[in-house]
Amino acid sequence: MARPGELISAWCREHLGAGPVEVLFERESISTVFGLRLADGAEVVVKARPDDGRAGSCVAAQELLAQRGFPCARPITPVIAVDGLAVHAEQFWPGGDVLAGDSPDVAVRYAEVFARLMAELACADIPPPLPNPRWICWDHMGLGLWPAIDFLDRRDQSAVPDFVVDTARRVRRRLLAADLPCVLGHGDYEAQNLRWRGRDVWIVHDWDSLAWQPEAALVGAASGAFANSGQPTLAPIAASEAFLATYQDFRGRAFTATELEVAWAASLWTPAHNARWEALHGDKPLSGNALRDQAPERLRRANA
Known part of the structure; x- marks a missing residue:
């Protein structure tokens, strides 16, 4: 088509x-x-x-x-x-600008919109949109580490760096061990999917990418991905901290210690998926490099 x-x-x-x-x-x-x-x-x-x-x-x-x-x-x-x-x-809802940047100040603006979005969806009585999108699908039912994606699985997996596989394995183990209820949320919360007018959000796009996962996992994934407007990578740790803090403030509820660990773990799954994609396609390793630099600290915070 x-x-x-x-x-x-x-x-x-x-x-x-x-x-x-x-x-x-x-x-x-x-x-x-x-x-x-x-x-x-x-x-x-x-x-x-x-x-x-x-x-x-x-x-x-x-x-x-x-x-x-x-x-x-x-x-x-x-x-x-x-x-x-x-x-x-x-x-058709045209107009608005991409809000660029991955500083803590920018993270705060994205987190406020995400918190509003999640609050609005909390009242939705809608069947879960399963299976979850492939880049956030750490909760797949398959036997392997990654969700089944034929066009990726057919490629030579030895191209994927060991640290990417190890990070993904530790993240998935931590996320699956958490006993948290699932909620509806945006599973592809990236700069490329929002437009702004001045300081106000103009529109949020890509509702095809809704997911059904624990709130902390959805927030954590968004805290790592919010700044992506081109080839995806991973926001700095300080920006993710600001995102998570702002989200909790806006919703009026502090995450438990387990939820914070889940959020930090989930912040790594999508960049691990993207780093695998980069390696299998021979792309510039933007996510791979960010994952190599940040995974040790994020895994420590995730207790993974």
């Missing part, structure tokens, strides 16, 4: 009442996303992704947040199955 061909055009005519006449933008990752101008003048975003059963819950949560005034695009249609794809349309 590299372009809005007849499948998307027919879908728009059937479910939106008009076909596309102009492509405003196009992005492709796990989902294929089109910004479209329709024949009736409406501007919409149409998203299609392989139907793995997650999309309905993600769109339901996005609709709830939009109803409650959280800055996210409101879904226009429910999720509709088409030839093995889950397709839906939502508002």
Whole structure:
């Protein structure tokens, strides 16, 4: 689905009442996303992704947040199955700027939005969007260390540095040992998925990436990933500290000692996944280098 061909055009005519006449933008990752101008003048975003059963819950949560005034695009249609794809349309919400930087001050701003997001989702009575996204899926049910990802698993695993594998193994063991309830939260909370106007958040994107994990694990993952706006890496430890402290202040509840350990452990899983990706693709080791530098201290704080 590299372009809005007849499948998307027919879908728009059937479910939106008009076909596309102009492509405003196009992005492709796990989902294929089109910004479209329709024949009736409406501007919409149409998203299609392989139907793995997650999309309905993600769109339901996005609709709830939009109803409650959280800055996210409101879904226009429910999720509709088409030839093995889950397709839906939502508002086109352009504008805003990426907030760059990984300082503690920047971390505080991202943490405040994440805390608001999590507070709003706490009231959602929605089926868990499982399985969790692959880059945060330390809780997979497989026998190996990593979740099954065919196009990665087929590559020569000896390219992955031993310290990456060791970090991931220790992190997963610590996370699986925690007996904490799961909640709904954003599983890809990165700078590239938010836009700002001045000091105010303008919109949060990528609701396809909701996850069902312990609150501390979701917050911890976000504390390490929030600054990513290009090839991902890992925020400095001081920035993660500021993120975690601000989140707890905003929610009005201090994490227990176990929750803090889980948060620090979870901050390492996504960069370990990304470091594996880098090694298997021969990419510049941004996550790998950050993981090598920071893992010992983060693992100590995680009691892992």
